[in-house]
Amino acid sequence: MKFIGLILKSARRSKRRTLLTVISVAIAVFLFAALRAVLDGFNAGAEGSSSTRIVTQRSTSLIFSMPTSHAEQIRNTPGVQDLTWASWFGGIYKDPRNFFAQFAIEPESYLRIYPEILLTPDERKAFLDDRTGCIVGDGLAKVYGFKIGDKITLKVGIPTYGRQDFDFNVRGIYRSGGGSVDNQSMWFHWKYADERSVVKGQAGWYVMQIANPDHAAQVSAAIDQKFANSPYETKTETERAFQSSFVSMFGNLNLLLGSIGIAVVITTLFVAGNTMAMSVRERTTEIAVMRTLGFPSSTIFLLIAGEGLMMAILGGVVGAGLARAIVNPEFLNAGTFIPAVGVNGANMITGLGLSVLIGLLAGLIPATMASRLKIVDALRRAA
């Protein structure tokens, strides 16, 4: 403990350099925690998916639709207990930057199959009874200030839905009861969208409730078999696989964001390491004097390494704290695009752990240099 004061005094020797080092570590930890949170947000759907739901989409791509006439054939497949369908709408709320997911759903069956969409009985009834009604997640409502009774107008984003704007009545603010349902989306009646569609009777994907999760592969194969060699061949998979493939439409995010994070951390490591090495080089005489006074090389090592560690941890606390404060849907107003869960405790702890690692690695070489310093040579250089 008595050396803490010495470490703090040394760190304050060049305040600007110390501050810049702390900031560089803070930025690295901020980016790392933020990118982890974004990845977590994308993966949250897959993580929280149900094992008793399977999803059928076009074998070619999720962006192609299928006839709703498939519904009866799928429903008749052994093992299928219930069925619903949905389509991506892609409307624009006032400005293309106000991006949030909107889904046209078959409302009654959808709410039955997704009990995680939590509504009050009144909201549920109001939504089901209103053909132009919609429900919005409480996260989305908070971002845009939506309230029950509000009217929302969406411009058409995908030409298949015609040219005329769509008006909706907010009939419910749902809460998410599970990871597979985020609270940043808008759901409305599929029929309303279908009425205006250029091609009628199309569904983006089907969701089936199955009796036994162990039979998911057999049921999926049986469904796909029904549409084999037809113009609308299908691909049926578990909800988890479907969520993952949905995320993969954005590319290999894990690799992309992970690479960015690692590049930032490694760069910071070199910056901090070089700063520490410069600091040690400038203090060669002082270190030699301390060794002359009887400071063992191990204590010198700990003092230098401790200085690097202290700066890195300080940067880590600042970076993780900022990430926590900034990376959340309310602050960014962009969690609507990324189903962000925000920077959670695990992200912060990982970020802080990373700062400790940066501190240890950055201080390792300078601390070794300092502890191995030949006293006489260092004093001779100073004379």
Next chain:
Amino acid sequence: MALIDLRDVTKSYRRDQIEIPVLDGVTITVDGGDFLGLMGPSGSGKSTLLNLLAGIDRPTRGSIRIGEVEISRLSERALAGWRARHIGFIFQLYNLIPVLTAFENVELPLLLTSLSKKQRRDHVMTALGIVGLGDREKHYPRQLSGGQEQRVAIARAIVTDPTLLLADEPTGDLDAKSAGEVLTLLQRLNQEFKKTIVMVTHDPHAAERAARLLHLEKGTLVEQVKVGA
């Protein structure tokens, strides 16, 4: 028994495959309470001899016994501990840590001891009092004159009550007045506090303050002078 007993000490450095002799078979004994001056031209090996006595350099051959300890056989770690307990070193350029106050600079060697904070404070204030800088404890080195800096460095050297004080040209960077004050202080430490001092100097005036003088030339002892004899 002598406090310092150097026997046939040889030191040479290697530079680009060339062996450069610095000390050649030096034998010296210094009694406890002595004030020894080491004189000689540049490159004669004075500072090297001082560094060997301080245990911050090792002889190529020969033995260095200080008190009961043959320091040339100690490991690096043991030598560091030994220095902390037995050696007070005064540098020509003071070598105070610029980011530490006078108090903190003097306290530095005490951080290696098991003394409590209060005990450390008492020791530091006593040492600063001896060098006449008790009122400058909160001053940083840049706020002190050269003479004051050197006195703080002396306080740092004596704060652990070491067996041996080693001074390498302690007045080499000071004006005549400050140099006189520092030398008077060293003399007082020797006479009043019975400290054994070995001082390297170029300055004949400084050398006069020593009780005994040794002259080194080209790494060998050429003359021993008893001051006042």
